[in-house]
Amino acid sequence: MELTGSHEQVTGFINMQLNLAIAHLKQPYFIPMRCLIKP
Numbered sequence: 259m260e261l262t263g264s265h266e267q268v269t270g271f272i273n274m275q276l277n278l279a280i281a282h283l284k285q286p287y288f289i290p291m292r293c294l295i296k297p
Contacts (some may be wrong), residue, residue: 273289280287287296 276289280289
């Protein structure tokens with residue numbers, strides 16, 4: 259069963275914003291599906 263709906267849109271938006279902030283700050287982080295990992 260695929261997840262759909264407004265909660266998926268909110269999750270995608272937050273994920274995008276966090277990725278942009280991480281890239282802007284030039285941090286060695288990435289966001290996988292379920293958690294934040296520092297290499």
